[in-house]
Amino acid sequence: MKEFDYIIIGGGCAGLSLAYELETHEKLKDKTLAIIEPRPKYKRDKTWSFWKVTSHNFDDCVKKSWENFSINVPGKTNYLKCKDYPYQSIDSGLFYEKINNKLKKNNNISFFKDISEINKKNSFIFNSVPIIKKNHLNLWQHFCGVEIKTKDNFFDEGIFNLMDFDCEQRESVHFFYTLPYSKNKALVETTWLSKINDASQKDYDIQIKDYIEKHLKLKNYEITYKEEGAIPLFHPLNEKEKNKINIGTAGGMTRLSTGYTFLNIQEHSKFIRKNFENISNCKKFEISKKYQFLDDIFLRVLNNHPEKMSDIFFEMFKASPKTVIKFLSNKSNFFEDFKIILKMPKQTFIKALFY
Numbered sequence: 001m002k003e004f005d006y007i008i009i010g011g012g013c014a015g016l017s018l019a020y021e022l023e024t025h026e027k028l029k030d031k032t033l034a035i036i037e038p039r040p041k042y043k044r045d046k047t048w049s050f051w052k053v054t055s056h057n058f059d060d061c062v063k064k065s066w067e068n069f070s071i072n073v074p075g076k077t078n079y080l081k082c083k084d085y086p087y088q089s090i091d092s093g094l095f096y097e098k099i100n101n102k103l104k105k106n107n108n109i110s111f112f113k114d115i116s117e118i119n120k121k122n123s124f125i126f127n128s129v130p131i132i133k134k135n136h137l138n139l140w141q142h143f144c145g146v147e148i149k150t151k152d153n154f155f156d157e158g159i160f161n162l163m164d165f166d167c168e169q170r171e172s173v174h175f176f177y178t179l180p181y182s183k184n185k186a187l188v189e190t191t192w193l194s195k196i197n198d199a200s201q202k203d204y205d206i207q208i209k210d211y212i213e214k215h216l217k218l219k220n221y222e223i224t225y226k227e228e229g230a231i232p233l234f235h236p237l238n239e240k241e242k243n244k245i246n247i248g249t250a251g252g253m254t255r256l257s258t259g260y261t262f263l264n265i266q267e268h269s270k271f272i273r274k275n276f277e278n279i280s281n282c283k284k285f286e287i288s289k290k291y292q293f294l295d296d297i298f299l300r301v302l303n304n305h306p307e308k309m310s311d312i313f314f315e316m317f318k319a320s321p322k323t324v325i326k327f328l329s330n331k332s333n334f335f336e337d338f339k340i341i342l343k344m345p346k347q348t349f350i351k352a353l354f355y
């Protein structure tokens with residue numbers, strides 16, 4: 001069986017981002033790489049959005065970028081600007097196409113459907129397949145989004161809605177998220193932060209239909225694309241092993257309070273590329289302990305007091321948007337962290353420290 005210097009298990013966001021970063025920095029000129037990916041065909045399956053707090057390789061896959069956003073709870077709306085850190089949405093179809101076109105030009109890179117097709121004994125492995133054991137205590141961000149096209153102009157494409165809590169909460173945390181790509185096209189997503197075991201929250205189609213027709217008061221539209229997913233708001237069980245690094249969700253790149261993962265994956269890829277020659281001995285790349293600690297408390301509050309979360313999110317965005325964005329994107333300094341902490345209900349958070 002064929003041997004390779006490196007193996008990437010999982011050719012999804014993290015696996016392909018890493019392969020692209022290595023290839024464009026000529027790290028695979030004299031080294032061989034196998035990418036293990038079982039999917040029969042690449043097609044658009046996700047929309048990755050984030051505040052652009054750092055550069056990345058995929059500006060040409062950005063579907064739309066915004067400098068204004070809003071957040072609302074029943075009866076109140078906060079309009080915010082994010083000119084310094086625009087919010088970008090990446091089309092996964094364009095991302096897969098761009099990377100695969102680049103990788104196929106290098107004969108040192110091969111794709112396989114299953115790891116059993118190659119000999120992995122002497123390879124260094126980058127693994128992006130998470131080990132997730134079902135546990136009734138774990139929280140998830142689970143969602144379903146549809147892209148809709150309207151007959152007449154309807155949306156203001158200059159502003160996106162990050163969180164609309166003016167909807168049924170069902171003793172959980174629930175909001176809608178709307179990304180208007182143009183005046184007559186938008187992604188409308190229903191999002192839950194909960195212990196996924198409540199099947200009654202998964203009537204996504206009805207939730208979306210009701211929101212579009214009764215809340216947005218839009219009747220004349222067609223659904224052109226649909227995506228559904230669940231992001232674990234806990235770290236998978238993958239341990240670091242000799243000659244193996246976990247990447248992506250498996251590598252703990254999800255910011256647990258928000259589910260944002262894409263930019264962390266890009267930063268991890270850059271880190272690996274910079275340390276590639278000494279990869280067996282380099283330190284572990286992780287989201288800073290400060291955020292891990294704060295997110296842990298935040299999720300305990302969310303778990304214990306789902307009814308308070310819409311106001312907590314709303315209040316948090318009363319700090320300057322730049323500060324909140326930096327905080328949510330792991331780029332805040334001590335003073336900015338402090339400004340966010342001041343916006344939180346003190347008693348609730350202090351109590352969460354102890355149970």
Ligand SMILES: Cc1cc2nc3c(=O)[nH]c(=O)nc-3n(C[C@H](O)[C@H](O)[C@H](O)COP(=O)(O)OP(=O)(O)OC[C@H]3O[C@@H](n4cnc5c(N)ncnc54)[C@H](O)[C@@H]3O)c2cc1C
Nearest residue numbers: 010011012013014047048049128228229248249260261262
């Ligand atoms: C629908 C959706 C939307 C999201 N939107 C955002 C967003 O807007 N912003 C953001 O920051 N994050 C978002 N995320 C979170 C995160 O960015 C994505 O989940 C991202 O795809 C994670 O990258 P990954 O490489 O870890 O996992 P994936 O992209 O899922 O890649 C894992 C790959 O492993 C393959 N695989 C599975 N089993 C095996 C096996 N046994 N052997 C080999 N390969 C295998 C899979 O086919 C897949 O291609 C979203 C997640 C989902 C599900």
